[in-house]
Amino acid sequence: MTKNNFIEETVNKILQLRFVVNYRRMWPYVKPVWFRALCSMLICIPIGSLDAVIALALKPYMDLVMVEKSVASPWYIPIGIVAFTSIQGGLKYLSSYLSTWVGGRITNGLKFDLFKKLLTFPTSFYDKRNSGDVVFQFNNQADLACTGLLDNLSVFTQRIFSSISLVCVLFYNSWQLALIAVVVLGCAFAPVAKLQKRIKSVMDKTVVADASIITAYNEVFAGNKTITSYNLSKHEENKFAWILKNVFNLRIKMVQKTQWLSPMMHVIVSVGIAAAIGYGSHLIMSGQITSGNFVSFITALILLYTPVKNIGNNLNAVQFSFFSIERIFELLDSVPEIRNREDAKVMDREHSRIQFVDVNFEYVQNVPVLKNINLDIRKGETVALVGNSGGGKTTIVNLLPRFYDVKSGAILIDGTDIRNYTLESLRQNIAVVFQDNFLFSGTIKENILLGNESASDEQINKAIKMAYLEDFIATLKEGLNTQIGERGILLSGGQKQRVAIARAFLKNAPILILDEATSALDNKAEAIVQKAIDNLMQDKTVFVIAHRLSTVQNANKIVVINQGEVVEVGSHEELIQIENGQYKTLYDMQFKKQETAV
Numbered sequence: 001m002t003k004n005n006f007i008e009e010t011v012n013k014i015l016q017l018r019f020v021v022n023y024r025r026m027w028p029y030v031k032p033v034w035f036r037a038l039c040s041m042l043i044c045i046p047i048g049s050l051d052a053v054i055a056l057a058l059k060p061y062m063d064l065v066m067v068e069k070s071v072a073s074p075w076y077i078p079i080g081i082v083a084f085t086s087i088q089g090g091l092k093y094l095s096s097y098l099s100t101w102v103g104g105r106i107t108n109g110l111k112f113d114l115f116k117k118l119l120t121f122p123t124s125f126y127d128k129r130n131s132g133d134v135v136f137q138f139n140n141q142a143d144l145a146c147t148g149l150l151d152n153l154s155v156f157t158q159r160i161f162s163s164i165s166l167v168c169v170l171f172y173n174s175w176q177l178a179l180i181a182v183v184v185l186g187c188a189f190a191p192v193a194k195l196q197k198r199i200k201s202v203m204d205k206t207v208v209a210d211a212s213i214i215t216a217y218n219e220v221f222a223g224n225k226t227i228t229s230y231n232l233s234k235h236e237e238n239k240f241a242w243i244l245k246n247v248f249n250l251r252i253k254m255v256q257k258t259q260w261l262s263p264m265m266h267v268i269v270s271v272g273i274a275a276a277i278g279y280g281s282h283l284i285m286s287g288q289i290t291s292g293n294f295v296s297f298i299t300a301l302i303l304l305y306t307p308v309k310n311i312g313n314n315l316n317a318v319q320f321s322f323f324s325i326e327r328i329f330e331l332l333d334s335v336p337e338i339r340n341r342e343d344a345k346v347m348d349r350e351h352s353r354i355q356f357v358d359v360n361f362e363y364v365q366n367v368p369v370l371k372n373i374n375l376d377i378r379k380g381e382t383v384a385l386v387g388n389s390g391g392g393k394t395t396i397v398n399l400l401p402r403f404y405d406v407k408s409g410a411i412l413i414d415g416t417d418i419r420n421y422t423l424e425s426l427r428q429n430i431a432v433v434f435q436d437n438f439l440f441s442g443t444i445k446e447n448i449l450l451g452n453e454s455a456s457d458e459q460i461n462k463a464i465k466m467a468y469l470e471d472f473i474a475t476l477k478e479g480l481n482t483q484i485g486e487r488g489i490l491l492s493g494g495q496k497q498r499v500a501i502a503r504a505f506l507k508n509a510p511i512l513i514l515d516e517a518t519s520a521l522d523n524k525a526e527a528i529v530q531k532a533i534d535n536l537m538q539d540k541t542v543f544v545i546a547h548r549l550s551t552v553q554n555a556n557k558i559v560v561i562n563q564g565e566v567v568e569v570g571s572h573e574e575l576i577q578i579e580n581g582q583y584k585t586l587y588d589m590q591f592k593k594q595e596t597a598v
Contacts, residue, residue, distance in 0.1 A: 025329055029109040033102045040098035040150075041157050043091050048161030050088040052169045054081055055300035059173065059292035095154060103150040110142040110328060117331060122338040123403040127363070132215030137331060140210070145324035166304040173297040174289050177276050181301055184272030209247045216240050269305040276301055338402055340422050347421040347429055349510055351413050352379045354400075354541065358409035361395060369395050370564045373409070377557070379510075382542040384552035386586065387561040393545045396561070397513045400543070401430045431509035433533070435516040437500035439488030444473065445480035447488070447499055451506030463505035466535040467498045468528050494525030501532045512540045516547065549587050558583060 030037055057080065118138050126134075170178035220227065220236060227236060280297065283289045289297075359373040370392050377383050385393040398404055399411060402423060410417045418426055431451075439447050448463060449455060455463075460480075464470055472495060476482045488496045497517060504512070517533060518526045530551065546552045553572040560568035560575070560583045568575055568583050575583035 026106070026325065029106045030102075032109075033105045036098050037102045037150075040095055040102055040154065043095040043098070044154055044157035045161045047088055047091045047095060048158040048163075049165040050084050051162040051303050052165035052300065053084045055166065055169050055296050055303060056172075057081055058299055059290075059296035099150050099154050103146045106150070107142050107146040110146065111139060113332060114138045114142060114328065117334075120336045120339070122336060122405075123398070124337060124363075130211070130215045131218040132211035132213065135214045135218075136211040137327065141324045141327050144320050145328055147321075163304055166300045169300040170297055170304070173293040173300070174280070174283060176283065176288075177280055177297055177301075180275050180279065181272055181304070184268060184275070185304070187268055209243065209250055212243050213247065216243060272305065273298075273301060338405055338423070341420060344420060344422045345416075347413065347416075347425040349429060351429070351510060351541070353377070353412075353414055354511070355412040356396070356409070357412060359396075359399065359406050359411060360408045361392075361399065361404065361406050363404075368564060370399075373564075373566055375559060375566070375569075377541060377543075379541055380539065381556040382537065382544060382554070384544045384546060384555035384558045385561055386546065386549060386552065386558060386583065387567075388586075389547075391561040392564040393561050394515055395564075397432075397515060397543050397545060400511070400513065401427050401432065428507075429509050430511045430513065431504040431507045432513045432515065433497070433500050433504055433517045433536075437496055439484060439491070439496055439499060441484070441486045443478075443481045443483055444469075444476075444499060447484065448480075448502045448506060451503040452508070455506050459506060463502040466505050467502035467532045469495075469498050469502055472498070492525070494529055497525075497529045498532055501529070501536055504536055510540055512537060512542045514542065514544045514546075516545050518546075518548070518551065549583075549590055560586075 115138065118134070167178065167182065170181055216236075216239065227233060276298065280289070280294050284291060284294055354375075354377040356373045356375040359370055360368065361370040362368050373396060375383070385396060387393055395404075399406055400418070402418060405419065410419075412418070413421070440450070445460070448460060451463075452459070464473065464480075473479055473482075484490050484499075488499070491499065501517075514533060514537075518529050544552055544555060552558060556571065558568075558570060558572060558575055559566055560581075562582060568578065568581055570583075575581060576587060578584055
C-alpha cells in the first residue's frame, strides 16, 4: 500500500468514525421517542421482506399454468399477491406516519437546543454573521439532518430486508445464478465509497449559497423603505439573480459529481441481468432448473437491482444528512466567548462604586478602539460620555453588561471584576435604553412586561405614567393590548422609545445606560421622551451617551472621549472653563448652530 493510499484510507476511517459518533450523539433526542422509532424501523422489515412474495409465487404459477397447462391451477396465487400487497401498502402508511411523528419530535428537540445555544452567544457572534447564516445553521440544518436520517434509515431498512428476502429467492431458484447476481451487486456498490470525498467541498459552498438566499429575503423585508426611496429594485434584482445563478451552478456541480453513479449502475446491473439470462438459458436447456425457477429468479433479480440503479438519487440526501449532523453538533459543542466562570458569584443589587481600570478593547485584532480607559463612578452619579462619532462612547457602555469583554484591564463593581459575577445577575442589575430599541411582535403590554414578567397591574400603570404613555394608550381602541407589529413597526419613534423606557421602569435596575436615547427624535418627541428619561434616572447610577450637550449639562461627571481615549473629565461648569478644551469646542459649535437655526 502506498503512502497516499494509506492516508486516504485513514481519513475515510476517521470520517466514518465521526459519523458513527454523531449518530450516537443523536440518542438523547431519540430516547424519548425510541419505542415509536423502533416500531417504525421494525415495520420496515415485513415491508421489505414482502417484496419477495411476487417473485416466489411466479415459480409454481409458471410451472403449472404456463408450462404444464394443468387444470388444477393455483387459483389462490393471484388472490394471495393482492392480499400481501395490500398488507404491504398498509404497513408503508403506518411506517410513514410513525417516521414523520418521530422525525418531527427529534427535529423539535434539536431546534430547541440549537435555539438555546443561539441565545448564549455574545454580540460579537452576530457581528460576524448575517441573518441567513443564522437561520440556515440553527433551523434548516435540523430539518436536513432529521429528514435525511429517518427517511434514509427507513429506506435502507426496507431495502436491506428486501434484498435479503430476494437473495433467498435467488438461491432457492438457482444457486449458480445467485452467485452471479451477488458478485455484480458488489461491483455496483464499489464506486459509492469514493463519492463522499468528491462532494464535500460542493456541499460546503451550497450551504453558504442557500443561506445567502435567506439573507436576501430578510434584507428586502427589513430594508423595504430604503429600497423604495433609493430606487434599488433593479439593484436587488441583479444581486438576487447572481445568488440564484451561484446556487444553480452549485446544483449542477453536485449533479456532475454524483449523478454519474446511477447510469453507471444501470450498465453494471444490465450486465448482471444479461449474464443471468445467458447462463439461465443453459441451465433450463440442461434441465437443471425449470422455466418457473427462471422466471421467478429474473423477477427477484429485477426487484433487487431496481433500487440499486437509483441509489445515486438518494445519496445526496444521505450525505447532506451526515453533513448537517456534524454541523449541528459542532454548534452545540462550541463554547461562547463570554460565559460564566466556574466560581462566578451572584451580584448584589446594591453597589457603591463602578471603576474602569486601564481598559483596552478592540473589535478587530491589533486595531485598538479603547485605550487605557480609567473611570471612577460613585453610586447615584450620572456620567455623560460625549465626543465625536466613532470615538468609542458606545463601546464603553457595551462593556459594562458584557456584550463584549475587555482585551485587557478590568471593570470593577465594588472592587469585584464583573467577569466574576454571573451573567444573569450582572445584567439583571443593568437596564439599557438604546437609540433604536427593539420591540417584539405582540402587544404594548407584552413588550413592557419584558422588564418584569411578574409585575402587578399597579406597577405596570406606574411605569406607563412615568414613561408618559398614558395619553397615547388612551387613544387606542385596544389600549395596552394593541398589536404593534414586527419590530414595533406600527409605532412612531417617540412611542417606541417610551415603551422601551416603561420596560426599563419595570426592570428597576440600579444601573441605567442611555445610549443616545433621544438623538433620532424630533424636538417635540424628544421633549416628551426626555421627561420620561428624567423620571427613569431617579435614584440610579446612570451612563448617558448624548450628542446634544444641552441634555447632559446637569450630569455629575462629563467624560470627553476622543479616538478611544479619555481626554477630559469634569462637570459642565469645570469643562466649559478650559480654554481650547474639546468639550468647550463641541459646546460652542452646537450653541452657534442653535443660534443660527433660531
